[in-house]
Amino acid sequence: NKKSAALDRLKKKTKISEEAHAREVQIQLALERVRARAMAMQNSDELKELIGTVFIELTKLDLVLTRCLIIIFDPLSNASTWWMANSEAPSDPVGLYIKNHQHPPYVAYIKAWKEQKNKWQYILEGEDKEEWDNFLFTETELSQLPDFVIEGMKAPDRVCLSASFNNFGCLNLATLEPLSGEHFDILLRFAKVFDLTYTRFNDLQKAEAQVREAQIQLALERVRARTMDMQKSDELSETVYILFQQFRELGENPDQATIGVINEEEHVIEYWVTMYGNQLNKIFKFSIDEPHVTNKIYNAWKEGKKSLVIDLSGKDLLEFMTYRAGKGGAAVNPDEKRRIINVAFFSRGLLNVQSNEDRSEESIKLLERFAAVFEQTYTRFLDLQKAEAQARESQIQLALERVRARTMAMQKQNDLLGVLDL
Numbered sequence: 001n002k003k004s005a006a007l008d009r010l011k012k013k014t015k016i017s018e019e020a021h022a023r024e025v026q027i028q029l030a031l032e033r034v035r036a037r038a039m040a041m042q043n044s045d046e047l048k049e050l051i052g053t054v055f056i057e058l059t060k061l062d063l064v065l066t067r068c069l070i071i072i073f074d075p076l077s078n079a080s081t082w083w084m085a086n087s088e089a090p091s092d093p094v095g096l097y098i099k100n101h102q103h104p105p106y107v108a109y110i111k112a113w114k115e116q117k118n119k120w121q122y123i124l125e126g127e128d129k130e131e132w133d134n135f136l137f138t139e140t141e142l143s144q145l146p147d148f149v150i151e152g153m154k155a156p157d158r159v160c161l162s163a164s165f166n167n168f169g170c171l172n173l174a175t176l177e178p179l180s181g182e183h184f185d186i187l188l189r190f191a192k193v194f195d196l197t198y199t200r201f202n203d204l205q206k207a208e209a210q211v212r213e214a215q216i217q218l219a220l221e222r223v224r225a226r227t228m229d230m231q232k233s234d235e236l237s238e239t240v241y242i243l244f245q246q247f248r249e250l251g252e253n254p255d256q257a258t259i260g261v262i263n264e265e266e267h268v269i270e271y272w273v274t275m276y277g278n279q280l281n282k283i284f285k286f287s288i289d290e291p292h293v294t295n296k297i298y299n300a301w302k303e304g305k306k307s308l309v310i311d312l313s314g315k316d317l318l319e320f321m322t323y324r325a326g327k328g329g330a331a332v333n334p335d336e337k338r339r340i341i342n343v344a345f346f347s348r349g350l351l352n353v354q355s356n357e358d359r360s361e362e363s364i365k366l367l368e369r370f371a372a373v374f375e376q377t378y379t380r381f382l383d384l385q386k387a388e389a390q391a392r393e394s395q396i397q398l399a400l401e402r403v404r405a406r407t408m409a410m411q412k413q414n415d416l417l418g419v420l421d422l
Helices: 002-039 043-059 106-114 126-139 147-154 181-228 233-249 294-302 313-324 362-407 413-421
Strands: 068-075 080-086 093-098 120-125 159-167 170-174 256-263 266-275 277-285 307-313 338-344 348-357
Touching: 002 043, 002 181, 043 080, 043 093, 043 413, 068 362, 080 147, 080 313, 106 120, 106 126, 106 159, 106 170, 120 126, 120 307, 120 338, 126 313, 147 233, 147 266, 147 307, 159 181, 159 313, 159 348, 170 256, 233 256, 233 266, 233 277, 233 348, 256 362, 266 294, 294 307, 294 338, 294 348, 307 313, 313 338
Parallel strands: none
Antiparallel strands: 068 080, 068 170, 080 093, 120 159, 159 170, 256 266, 256 348, 266 277, 307 338, 338 348
């Protein structure tokens, strides 16, 4: 009997050991899949897909999650970006910006992050949860989530938040019950993988920013070079054509680019235009009193603004298209329902790009950088105009002087024919 009992204990220990080994292999494979997905990232947006992979792997390890997040904090503002996968939409992870605020759960997040808490838990319930939900789903980008996702996140009366923090932020799990000791250990191991992940994420962001900046500098230089190569003022239409091309090569997709010079003496804005890739070799003069576009541009320029967005639709768009067509511009397009004009200003005018789509903040900043180049452009443009005017005046003065000299040299009436020949 003693031998039999000892054998049973050995078998039980062996079985436990085999189960523990199998569990460890399962965990290691899950970590490796997450690590492989992280190392395969080619751009920072793929962090959304990565958190989706984490969500799937954790659920395979028997963790019952309502959501899984990578939270990245901005050390300057304490704002954060949530890369999130939900049980309501596990195949559609998202990245959302959350501004800094003083609701207790968020304050607790910030405190734990600054203290680099390795193991952190927070029970979200009662008024704290209700007030935080109301804030998140009305005043942050979480309001953009589908209604069924928002309702699913609001539904539980109590949510257990578990996280492990490091330099960038944390890996955070939301569950209906507190994590067991084993499950929290799994969370910590996944969080260590995220330390490496975010290092790579930062490297990718830096590389992307460097490549993007090099592309922008090249585009600006091409516009600057074309400007400096101008020999006469009407070549400004070629400069705006180059601007149109460079904006497109930077991944933007306007259907029109325009340089506008504000002429207060004539009470107009003079436009040089490239539309749908076609350079229009003429000047369009729109009255400053035109209410839907030109007057808004003029007022913003007078106020010293750096940029302006004009969003036209309905009656306003139709009236502007009709006015534009009457000035020799594009014909009225009855199928066009919306036109968004992004404007950036320089000291004597503006440039704009137009399409029927909204532009990002980055796109508007890019337009402002091109406007800074046009500050130089317009100085050179004025120099060329002045030189042309001076050359023309010199030609006129020389012609007058020749006539004057020939007239003064006349000795007889027939010499008047020689003056006419001049």
